[in-house]
Amino acid sequence: MTLLEWKPEYCVGDAAIDHEHEHMIGQINTLYDQLGGSVDAETIEAVLGEIHADISAHFALEERLMREASYAEYEDHKDDHEDLLDQIHDLMDSFYADPTEGQALLKSQLSSWFGRHFSTFDARLHKQLG
Amino acid sequence: MLKTIQKAGQLAFELPQRWLDRAFGNTLNPLRHLGALTIFFLWIVLISGIWITIFFHTSVVGAFESVEYLTIEQWYLGGVMRSLHRYASDAAIVTVVLHILKEFSFDRYRTARWFSWVTGVPLLWMIIPLGITGYWLVWDQLALYVALVSSEMLDALPIFTDSMARNFLSAEALSDRFFTLMAFTHIIGLPIFLVFSIWIHVFRITRPKINPPRKVMVGALASMLALSFVYPALSQGKADPALVPETLALDWYYLAVYPLLNYWPPATVWALLIGFSLLICIAPWLPPPRKVAPVRIDLENCNGCERCVEDCPFGALEMAPRSDGKKYASEAVVAENLCLSCGICVGSCPTATPFRTRSALSPGIDLPDQTVATIRDRVTEATEHLEGSRRLIIFGCTGKNKLEKLIDAETAVVNLTCMAQLPPSFVDWVLSRDFADGVVLSGCAHNDCQYRLGAKWTEQRMHRERDPQLRKRVDVEKLAMLWTEPWCDFPNTAKAIAAFRDTLSAPYKISDHETSTPVKTRKHRLRPFGAVLAWGLFAAASVVFTIWPRFSQLAEGNAIISLTFSHAGQRVEECRLLSQEELNKLPPNMRKPSDCPRERHPVKVLFRTDGQVQFDKSLAPSGFWNDGESTVYYRVEIPAGTHELYIGMSDSGREEGFDYTGQTEFTLAEGQHVVVEFDHLQKTFIFR
Numbered sequence: 022m023t024l025l026e027w028k029p030e031y032c033v034g035d036a037a038i039d040h041e042h043e044h045m046i047g048q049i050n051t052l053y054d055q056l057g058g059s060v061d062a063e064t065i066e067a068v069l070g071e072i073h074a075d076i077s078a079h080f081a082l083e084e085r086l087m088r089e090a091s092y093a094e095y096e097d098h099k100d101d102h103e104d105l106l107d108q109i110h111d112l113m114d115s116f117y118a119d120p121t122e123g124q125a126l127l128k129s130q131l132s133s134w135f136g137r138h139f140s141t142f143d144a145r146l147h148k149q150l151g
Numbered sequence: 152m153l154k155t156i157q158k159a160g161q162l163a164f165e166l167p168q169r170w171l172d173r174a175f176g177n178t179l180n181p182l183r184h185l186g187a188l189t190i191f192f193l194w195i196v197l198i199s200g201i202w203i204t205i206f207f208h209t210s211v212v213g214a215f216e217s218v219e220y221l222t223i224e225q226w227y228l229g230g231v232m233r234s235l236h237r238y239a240s241d242a243a244i245v246t247v248v249l250h251i252l253k254e255f256s257f258d259r260y261r262t263a264r265w266f267s268w269v270t271g272v273p274l275l276w277m278i279i280p281l282g283i284t285g286y287w288l289v290w291d292q293l294a295l296y297v298a299l300v301s302s303e304m305l306d307a308l309p310i311f312t313d314s315m316a317r318n319f320l321s322a323e324a325l326s327d328r329f330f331t332l333m334a335f336t337h338i339i340g341l342p343i344f345l346v347f348s349i350w351i352h353v354f355r356i357t358r359p360k361i362n363p364p365r366k367v368m369v370g371a372l373a374s375m376l377a378l379s380f381v382y383p384a385l386s387q388g389k390a391d392p393a394l395v396p397e398t399l400a401l402d403w404y405y406l407a408v409y410p411l412l413n414y415w416p417p418a419t420v421w422a423l424l425i426g427f428s429l430l431i432c433i434a435p436w437l438p439p440p441r442k443v444a445p446v447r448i449d450l451e452n453c454n455g456c457e458r459c460v461e462d463c464p465f466g467a468l469e470m471a472p473r474s475d476g477k478k479y480a481s482e483a484v485v486a487e488n489l490c491l492s493c494g495i496c497v498g499s500c501p502t503a504t505p506f507r508t509r510s511a512l513s514p515g516i517d518l519p520d521q522t523v524a525t526i527r528d529r530v531t532e533a534t535e536h537l538e539g540s541r542r543l544i545i546f547g548c549t550g551k552n553k554l555e556k557l558i559d560a561e562t563a564v565v566n567l568t569c570m571a572q573l574p575p576s577f578v579d580w581v582l583s584r585d586f587a588d589g590v591v592l593s594g595c596a597h598n599d600c601q602y603r604l605g606a607k608w609t610e611q612r613m614h615r616e617r618d619p620q621l622r623k624r625v626d627v628e629k630l631a632m633l634w635t636e637p638w639c640d641f642p643n644t645a646k647a648i649a650a651f652r653d654t655l656s657a658p659y660k661i662s663d664h665e666t667s668t669p670v671k672t673r674k675h676r677l678r679p680f681g682a683v684l685a686w687g688l689f690a691a692a693s694v695v696f697t698i699w700p701r702f703s704q705l706a707e708g709n710a711i712i713s714l715t716f717s718h719a720g721q722r723v724e725e726c727r728l729l730s731q732e733e734l735n736k737l738p739p740n741m742r743k744p745s746d747c748p749r750e751r752h753p754v755k756v757l758f759r760t761d762g763q764v765q766f767d768k769s770l771a772p773s774g775f776w777n778d779g780e781s782t783v784y785y786r787v788e789i790p791a792g793t794h795e796l797y798i799g800m801s802d803s804g805r806e807e808g809f810d811y812t813g814q815t816e817f818t819l820a821e822g823q824h825v826v827v828e829f830d831h832l833q834k835t836f837i838f839r
Contacts, residue, residue, distance in 0.1 A: 040478040070507035077501035081456030107624050114583050
């Protein structure tokens with residue numbers, strides 16, 4: 022079962038950004054699948070760490086492109102990024118403390134964040150960059 | 152050897168810096184803004200100079216009078232402007248010298264920094280002549296001395312055929328035109344080059360600090376203004392070539408080299424100045440060499456977000472088109488010759504996070520000699536032994552701090568190259584993974600970072616004003632940033648750390664994403680008094696070496712005699728009329744009636760006082776073809792009183808005797824200046 026689904030309408034019109042979006046969704050889905058199986062906590066921590074790094078880097082790049090395009094909703098968009106980074110840190114802590122709770126949190130928080138962020142913030146960004 | 156000198160320099164700076172930190176706080180400490188402060192003083196000089204220019208007369212008679220008018224009649228404005236003009240120029244030298252000494256002592260002139268260091272040398276060669284020409288324009292007694300010695304220096308260069316110094320030996324010799332030239336040099340020529348050179352000086356560094364903080368500017372201007380009212384700058388009596396003043400107030404900041412001319416020939420002084428400048432220029436490459444491996448980009452982890460490029464204080468990073476075929480548009484590229492290996496870029500990289508596991512922790516940019524992965528290891532190692540509920544981890548920088556003294560059962564220390572090398576997620580990681588109960592960042596003074604912007608970026612990242620931001624969930628009550636320079640002010644740093652530890656009694660909670668401000672150091676109660684006192688002392692320092700010690704050009708009871716004239720020797724061969732036959736051989740357009748070989752005889756001059764030979768030389772003609780005038784410029788000090796003066800000169804190449812002679816009995820008063828000239832029309836010598 023996949024947690025997040027990549028939809029063509031998520032494209033923002035920048036090859037690099039779209040590439041990263043797709044890559045991250047794949048990564049998160051892999052993680053989610055692994056959680057269903059019998060993977061040790063260390064692997065999960067490692068994957069989470071990579072996701073964290075990738076998302077941080079992705080946001081950094083997206084924010085740069087937004088600034089360069091003088092994107093009007095930059096501040097709001099960036100705040101949403103910062104919120105997600107906070108959530109990911111919380112998530113990592115949860116996994117670190119209790120993997121089961123972490124899995125639930127991953128499902129409830131992350132998927133909703135991505136769904137919302139893609140359909141609102143990134144969709145608006147699409148109009149600007151695309 | 153070099154290290155010992157630098158160490159001594161650092162000690163000499165650290166004590167006053169510490170005092171001034173108490174008085175100003177280290178963000179506003181003038182000793183931490185020396186370069187920018189110099190530029191600010193140059194602004195004062197520029198503005199006051201414009202006012203003076205409006206009233207200045209560029210003529211022999213007008214120069215002195217117009218400055219006197221400004222100083223006396225218009226004391227409330229013109230006088231103040233004049234004083235500001237002078238004192239700010241002197242203050243600029245004070246700050247320049249401190250700036251140079253500081254950058255040298257703290258080893259901020261080597262490797263990639265050579266450019267700013269070397270381009271500072273031409274700045275000195277512009278600022279000093281600016282001061283010299285400024286003193287010259289006033290045309291008082293000091294100006295006359297400056298004019299004479301400067302011309303003697305210039306005459307020693309093989310660019311002038313005639314002696315320039317001769318112009319300043321008698322009032323008649325000097326023309327208004329000269330003041331126009333001098334004013335042009337002082338007001339337009341040199342300043343244009345100076346501004347251009349300042350631009351080059353800061354060209355290679357990013358976000359150069361051109362202006363000091365506003366409060367520092369206010370302090371600097373107020374101290375100069377106060378000085379101008381308390382001790383207005385005055386002229387030292389109108390220039391009179393016939394008199395040498397007993398003593399002069401010499402501005403040692405600008406003219407320190409000039410008295411050397413009393414003892415050494417100009418060539419030696421030039422050699423000294425040029426040699427010293429060259430020594431400064433090659434200093435960055437003198438041993439011991441210091442070069443750490445520059446940062447390296449890992450394209451696997453770089454998506455071209457540009458944060459490292461924005462944060463590099465030395466312009467060592469730039470974006471380039473993607474080279475590895477990935478879908479990104481660009482990638483960061485390191486200019487290795489500009490990289491100081493400070494690691495500030497590493498701290499900015501979003502992929503440099505300790506939440507990644509040890510094996511995978513390879514950020515997009517990293518220092519090969521001090522990787523993020525090793526910092527992660529050092530944190531886990533250093534915190535292993537910690538016990539209790541008040542465990543602290545202290546991050547230090549520059550590697551010369553004394554923080555390790557604080558290591559105990561509750562305290563761990565990890566030293567970095569620069570504080571900004573630490574990605575903010577380390578703070579989150581340390582606290583959330585329970586390696587410690589509190590984090591201290593103890594680094595360079597806020598505005599005096601060894602790597603320029605490290606402290607500033609760290610503070611902005613932790614305050615969430617700059618990317619990468621410290622996560623909001625981090626309980627900032629558990630983070631203290633102390634910009635107190637622990638190697639310099641260790642007791643206060645230790646005290647602040649202890650006080651911070653006392654606040655850590657509550658267990659660490661992930662905060663509810665509220666914004667709060669990390670702990671800062673306290674302010675001192677007596678601050679304003681200290682600041683006023685410090686600026687007062689600075690003003691005093693700016694003026695003291697312009698009036699003391701006084702300088703006397705002549706030993707007591709002496710007078711001076713100058714021989715000064717140019718005279719062309721006779722031609723070695725007479726002109727010869729060409730015969731018709733010879734003329735016919737020449738092309739028609741080159742036929743002239745006589746052939747005149749151009750070479751002249753040298754001019755032989757002998758000068759005696761009371762029968763004692765003072766000067767006896769054969770002076771070669773000037774010019775490439777030895778066809779120019781021979782020039783005599785010679786000054787000699789003799790005791791005041793009545794003397795028998797004799798001069799003889801021959802221009803015909805004869806071995807014995809002279810073609811022209813002059814003899815007189817002259818009574819010289821103390822400090823009198825007698826000039827011996829040759830009247831070309833009358834063919835006689837004049838003593839006056």
